[in-house]
Amino acid sequence: MTFWRAIATAILLVIGPGLLAGEIPADARRSGYSFMGPDTRAMQDDDTSNPGMLFVLDGETLWGRTMGDAGKACADCHGDARSSMKGVAARYPAFDKALARPVTLDQRINLCRANHQQATPLAYESRDLLALSAYVGHQSRGIPITAGGDPQLKPFVDQGRDLFMQREGQLNLACTNCHDDNYDKRLAGAPITQAQPTGYPLYRLEWQTLGSIERRLRSCMSGVRAQAYDYGSPELVALELYLMSRAHGLPMETPAVRP
């Protein structure tokens, strides 16, 4: 009895506080970048060849443009994004007191549009929403991820973790089966990464455009032949939040490039 308890305690000590079995220890966490070939890395590293930078530039323009019935631009409230938005994306999804739930950066942008600009919401994956979130996200490039630390977020992080561990779809696979247990292996020819959310929105060569993390999660769900959750659904927000808390300490790369 005590023998087994001693072993269990020893295992807990090895895993360390806050880390559940199967999760990736802090010093082994690696961005999708480290799984890419030299050409794709070079494309991300050089702003003149990174196609995501075009969206960042568009976002900069939108930031300063007056919108909605309130006749205000983002810049009228937030000033220079280079200082006011620094580190913000590394903290999202964040708890919204009025809604009593986490909101993603995309949702925050639309909340600002509705509440402060009196403008209509931008559709998920629309060019303007991607451009604004790329511009805001870009101000966190190089800053370590801290999202998910707020104690009010705990139930939502837990929900996201449960979804990550849940097998689903006709192929009956969970996110963890590929991204915790089999990273560094190959699914057909493609390297499987740790599913770190460091670079979003990012330019995927496969998509030929910028895309949000929700788009990525939905395509993994379709890949296992599961019914993908809708954009903005509580489940996708919880998954994004869990992924960000799981990536704690990794630097942001927005806008990243992926194959």
Place this chain on the structure above:
Amino acid sequence: MARSSVHIAALIAAGLACSASADELVPYKIVGDGIPQSLTGASGDAARGRALVLARTTTCILCHSGPFPETRFQGDLAPDLTGAGNRWSASQLRLRLVDAARFNPETIMPSYYRNDGLVRVGRSFSGKPILSAAEIEDIVTFLATLRD
């Protein structure tokens, strides 16, 4: 690089396009660690089975590799299929395909002939097994020929 990723993308998306033709599962009997009787009552076609194993939509090749020199993109999440016919009888191979979880409840290998107990199956796949009985038989017949 770019070309191969487009290819992989198509392959992952291809999962969406195809589904098994069977809707009703034929009953089968597990004896020991296998299903000795053919699901269709007939033996399968090895050439069709080989083509199925290589087809991206069947999904085997996403995880497995095998003696398939013409296919560049093979997975390494699962054992190489070379010699599977030495290691397993047709009966064992049939059960492995029908319901791999019978051998190992934790396995990541999908159950190819099952239509219940699954979570959030995509609309176009729900209630259907991944493969039809005839497809399972073709693949079993092919795998049994993989001897070194």
